[in-house]
Amino acid sequence: MSYIELKNVSYRYPLAEADALKNINYAFEEGKLYGIIGENGGGKTTFCDLIKGLIPSFYGGDLTGEVFIKGKEIREWESSALASTIGYIFQNPFTQISGIKETVFEEIALGLENLGVEREEIIDRVINVVKQLKIEHLVKNNPNKLSGGQRQRVAFASIIAMETDILVIDEPTSQLDPKGTSDIFEIIHLLKEQGKTILLVEHKIDLIAEYADEVLVIKQGELITNGKTSDVFSDVNLLNEGVNIPQIALLSNDMKEQGKPFDTFAITRSQAREQILKKGSEKICH
Amino acid sequence: MMDETFINSYRSPQLSKNWLLNLNPLNKINIYIALGLITLFFQHWQVNVVITLVFILLAVAAGCFKSFIGPFLKLGLVIGPFFFIVRAIFWPGENMIFNYGIINITQEGIDLGIQYATIMLVVCGILVLCTVTIKAEDLTYSLEKIGVPHNVSFMILSSLQLIIDLKDKTKVIMDSQRSRGIETEGNVFVRIKAFVPVLSPLFLGAISGAEEKTIAMDARAFSSANPNTHLRFLRPTPALEKILVILVDILILGLIILGVVL
Numbered sequence A: 001m002s003y004i005e006l007k008n009v010s011y012r013y014p015l016a017e018a019d020a021l022k023n024i025n026y027a028f029e030e031g032k033l034y035g036i037i038g039e040n041g042g043g044k045t046t047f048c049d050l051i052k053g054l055i056p057s058f059y060g061g062d063l064t065g066e067v068f069i070k071g072k073e074i075r076e077w078e079s080s081a082l083a084s085t086i087g088y089i090f091q092n093p094f095t096q097i098s099g100i101k102e103t104v105f106e107e108i109a110l111g112l113e114n115l116g117v118e119r120e121e122i123i124d125r126v127i128n129v130v131k132q133l134k135i136e137h138l139v140k141n142n143p144n145k146l147s148g149g150q151r152q153r154v155a156f157a158s159i160i161a162m163e164t165d166i167l168v169i170d171e172p173t174s175q176l177d178p179k180g181t182s183d184i185f186e187i188i189h190l191l192k193e194q195g196k197t198i199l200l201v202e203h204k205i206d207l208i209a210e211y212a213d214e215v216l217v218i219k220q221g222e223l224i225t226n227g228k229t230s231d232v233f234s235d236v237n238l239l240n241e242g243v244n245i246p247q248i249a250l251l252s253n254d255m256k257e258q259g260k261p262f263d264t265f266a267i268t269r270s271q272a273r274e275q276i277l278k279k280g281s282e283k284i285c286h
Numbered sequence B: 001m002m003d004e005t006f007i008n009s010y011r012s013p014q015l016s017k018n019w020l021l022n023l024n025p026l027n028k029i030n031i032y033i034a035l036g037l038i039t040l041f042f043q044h045w046q047v048n049v050v051i052t053l054v055f056i057l058l059a060v061a062a063g064c065f066k067s068f069i070g071p072f073l074k075l076g077l078v079i080g081p082f083f084f085i086v087r088a089i090f091w092p093g094e095n096m097i098f099n100y101g102i103i104n105i106t107q108e109g110i111d112l113g114i115q116y117a118t119i120m121l122v123v124c125g126i127l128v129l130c131t132v133t134i135k136a137e138d139l140t141y142s143l144e145k146i147g148v149p150h151n152v153s154f155m156i157l158s159s160l161q162l163i164i165d166l167k168d169k170t171k172v173i174m175d176s177q178r179s180r181g182i183e184t185e186g187n188v189f190v191r192i193k194a195f196v197p198v199l200s201p202l203f204l205g206a207i208s209g210a211e212e213k214t215i216a217m218d219a220r221a222f223s224s225a226n227p228n229t230h231l232r233f234l235r236p237t238p239a240l241e242k243i244l245v246i247l248v249d250i251l252i253l254g255l256i257i258l259g260v261v262l
């Protein structure tokens, strides 16, 4: 049984003239990290909202087809049960802060309070994520007075603390500097190791190449390509679809066109390094 | 490294060194309002002034005089005189002091004006005292403890937060308008004129923000069916405090009866 499954899903926002999602079929497996990419306005956020159960219950509009989460149709899920199954970190960090807590520590605890977790466990779990996300220095701060990047980390921590099986993450690094970005990806990687199923929307293509098991490309509401990350990025035609391709994948492609392909198509720096070192040593041997 | 004392502060009830601040939020409100009620039964401006002074003394006792006096004067000095002028100018009466067109100042009008203005001081005193001596979170905690549903207390908390948000945002928008050359300082008319264009971005922003905030709260299991727990908590109200509040209420009730009888 698939973990999350979409069957012939189409969706149109209220009053919209075109479908924001068009006839999507896909099955997500447990424990994998899925990268969702595509041009602006393609429908990535709409896709996330759908999985999170906000469509159509919150936005209204017409949803056709079926969405199954852990085998149960999304319309049959109680929204509270869904909240403790799927964690959602969304694009805009500014509205994700509750605004009603006076310290970051309490802000991160909010979701756990709502779930009815006991105080000592709340404290333990908050301390853990605070350490993971390296925001020890922020715990006493007022969450309403943080910078965009700090908010993004706090928002991230608040959702991770809830320990949901599935995480839907929409551009978690839009406000972060390079250091912050790599920190977040380290954590995403860690979460995957812990067995979480992760759907990640991200424009930073090199990071997708490095971390995602599978990639979905969404354009104008359609799922135009999907597959193993290395397979998806080995197709340079993707460039015509408004999607960036990792520089390394372009290099691999160049090598192929020059008649000197790598043994396996490299899409990350470390893969390319390995291939090049291998080729180099082969030369020396001959 | 995280501050152990800070984390441990969540393991015991929130307490400060000040006895008045440590009162249960609902008891604070009880005392403030009971004091305020006295004014309605006495109808002497001198009584109103005395009650106002009591509020100022309470602010001092709570160690909040500094944060109290600024907002209190700002609010009181606008609302008080406003009520005075409206009453004084338009109230009909026997003892004419000054008359010009519709302006008709009488001794009765002035008396009533003073009466209203000082009542407004008392009202402002209650409001400001509540904001400086009660943390919104503690208020909702104690409301939930007496059985107010979680989502009602959340609504109270977030509307209070919305007011603060709107205040901050107004300032930001005003600043940006000033930098674009729009007058925002000066007399009342200049200020009102400057304020009008602020309103639409302010409320549009508040509305679109509200939608996303709903989603954000949903993501934090706000709709969860489990009874929620509290990280931050207050001590159970001590018996002595309960007795004190009941005594104060009885005393005030006595004063009111006395006032009605006299």
Ligand SMILES: Nc1ncnc2c1ncn2[C@@H]1O[C@H](COP(=O)(O)OP(=O)(O)OP(=O)(O)O)[C@@H](O)[C@H]1O
Pocket: A013, A014, A016, A020, A038, A039, A040, A041, A042, A043, A044, A045, A046, A047, A059, A091
């Ligand atoms: N609440 C809404 N009501 C109506 N139409 C919407 C709504 N939200 C998004 N849309 C439309 O749906 C389409 C998909 O938008 P979506 O936000 O899902 O794109 P996206 O892939 O997340 O883009 P980005 O990379 O900019 O975040 C767009 O054409 C957008 O205009």
Ligand SMILES: [Mg+2]
Pocket: A044, A045, A046, A091, A170
């Ligand atoms: Mg988006």
